[in-house]
Amino acid sequence: MELLEKDEEYIISLLKQGKKVEAIIFVKDKKGMTLKEAKEYVDKKINNVNNECYEENISISKEDEEYISSLINENKKLQAVAFLHKNKNMTLLEARNYVNKLSLYKEKDMSDSNNYSINLDINNNSKFKENKQRKGYIFDKNLNNFVPYLARQKKTNKVIFYILLILVVISLIQLPFLDRTLYNQIFFLFSLAFIIPLFVIWIAVALNIYFTEKKLKGLEEFELTNEFEVKSLRKNFTVFFNILFFSFLIFVLYIQIKILLKHFSYKGLFSSTVLLVAMIYNFYVFFKELKNREYSLNINGKNIGILYKNNEINLIKMNSIDCVKFYSKKLGKGRKESNPTMQIFDKEQKILVEMTISIKDYYLLKKHFIKYDVKVADNFIIF
Incomplete structure (x- = not known):
């Protein structure tokens, strides 16, 4: 049995009031359907109503739409529905449908811009996996980077020192017997040939351990504040x-x-x-x-001022940043720069600023961006 026009209007009115169960029962009784068939019919009708509600010429200003979009981005859909219901004289169903449709459009618009961040994250994860098995290095969770395995280096250097000490003692014992036989002279020269390179290696490893510990201690002493300045490395x-x-x-x-x-x-x-x-x-x-080298940044909480020759040219907020990338510039023949280069991307994947910075600034910036949940693609290795 086909429904009359007035029956269709009655069903739509029930749906707009959020009375889906009553609408299903009405359709079941009128058309002689099973409950499943009646439910499918009502679901199709709901989709049609949703489309009609969204396509209606509802008077919503650009400012209101931006406010609703911000609520959707913050996962506050209920507040957005309440705002429309109270201020735009919509029914709860109309307000909910409008918010759902706007949310779908926003998700579609954002999907393309998120592709770049996803690719960067994938590259970052690949880089992490690639370097996870770095010999002689361990991953420091505090620095969120690989650092030399100093405990192993110290043990190795201690072994070198003891071997060096034994060779020196043997050489000193041989000194009184140098003129007696050619065999003693050869053995002394052989010991001396080992002592000199071992001594150089021991000194080099000891200096490397000292400067690495000093560098790590310096990084750990840096305290993250809400306000700080970052200048390009000249x-x-x-x-x-x-x-x-x-x-x-x-x-x-x-x-x-x-x-x-x-x-x-x-x-x-x-x-x-x-x-x-x-x-x-x-x-x-x-x-x-x-x-x-003329760029600099003024960090103040969620606000970042981009300066060029000490004049502010742009002010960006954390929520307008799509991704931040740290990497080492290639110098050729497998060599890379020892200092990191940073790129900040907006939601349209445009580079807002590119700077080569110090290790200290890299450490502070990375912690600051992670603090505010900004996506960070870190391909830089400190050591």
């Missing part, structure tokens, strides 16, 4: 090297062009082109290095 040697290299390329290019004008050849043209490309790339790296 690598004067790198800038000086770039200037020298750039000057050398200009000189070589000048000579190459001079030769090319006198004796044209495709080989000379190719060499000049390669030199020109190398010079342009070097200039780009040099300019970027100069620009990045």
